[in-house]
Amino acid sequence: MTVSLRGTRDEGDNYQVFRLIGQLDAFSEPVFKKILNKHIDDGPANIILDLSQIDFLDSSGQGALVQLAKKVQGLSGSFQIVTNQRVTQSLRLVRLDQFLTLRNTLEEAVEQVPGS
Numbered sequence: 001m002t003v004s005l006r007g008t009r010d011e012g013d014n015y016q017v018f019r020l021i022g023q024l025d026a027f028s029e030p031v032f033k034k035i036l037n038k039h040i041d042d043g044p045a046n047i048i049l050d051l052s053q054i055d056f057l058d059s060s061g062q063g064a065l066v067q068l069a070k071k072v073q074g075l076s077g078s079f080q081i082v083t084n085q086r087v088t089q090s091l092r093l094v095r096l097d098q099f100l101t102l103r104n105t106l107e108e109a110v111e112q113v114p115g116s
Contacts, residue, residue, distance in 0.1 A: 004022050004023040004025065004027050004028045005020060005021070005022040005023055005024055005025075005028035005031070005032060006020070006021045006022055007019055007020040007021065009039060011044070012110065012113070012116075013115075013116070014044050014046055014113065014114075014115050014116070015044055015046035015047065015048060015078075015110070015113045015116070016039055016040075016044060016046070016047055016048070017048045017050060017106065017110075018036065018039075018047070018048070018049050018050065019050040019053070020032075020049065020050065020051055020053065020054055021053040021054070022053075022054065022055060022056075023054070023055055023056040023057075023061075024051070024054055024056070024057050024058070024060075024061030024064070025056055025057070025058040025060055025061055026058060026060040028061075029060040029061055029063075029064045032061075032064055033064050033067065033068065036068055037068070037071070040068070040071060040072060040075070040077075044077070045072055045075040045076065045077025045078075046072075046077045046078045046113045046114060046115075047068070047072050047077060047078070047079045047080070048080050048081075048082065048103075048106065048109045048110065048113070049065070049068075049079075049080070049081045049082065050082040050106050050109075051081055051082060051083055051084065051087045052082050052083065052084045052087075052106075053084070054084065054086070054087050055086070056086075057086070057087050057090045057091075059094075062090070062091065062094060062096060065081065065091075065096070065100060066096065066099065066100070069099070069100055078101070078112070078113060078114055079100070079101065080101045080102075080103050080109040080112060080113075081100055081101065081102050081103065082102075082103050082104070082105060082106050082108075082109050083102050083103070083104070088102060
């Protein structure tokens with residue numbers, strides 16, 4: 001990832017978890033999308049994005065989340081986002097909470113993975 005966005009990836013039985021720290025913005029969005037697209041293509045298609053440590057999310061980051069969610073849905077996977085108050089507020093302001101699946105904890109998201 002970039003200096004403004006760092007992350008790790010873990011894989012469960014039928015899902016991938018991406019834990020991100022920093023800022024998901026216009027600067028970090030291209031690398032973020034490239035890396036996630038590659039891992040989504042490689043599978044599994046059930047994706048959990050842990051954004052609970054994200055400090056800032058701008059419209060570029062929001063657009064990337066929508067694009068990735070649509071890609072995962074096209075692969076019959078699930079796309080869940082673990083949020084914090086800042087991320088939730090940012091997504092609610094533009095009503096993306098009605099399209100994206102938001103979770104309060106990583107444990108909650110893992111429990112909701114299809115087939116778990």
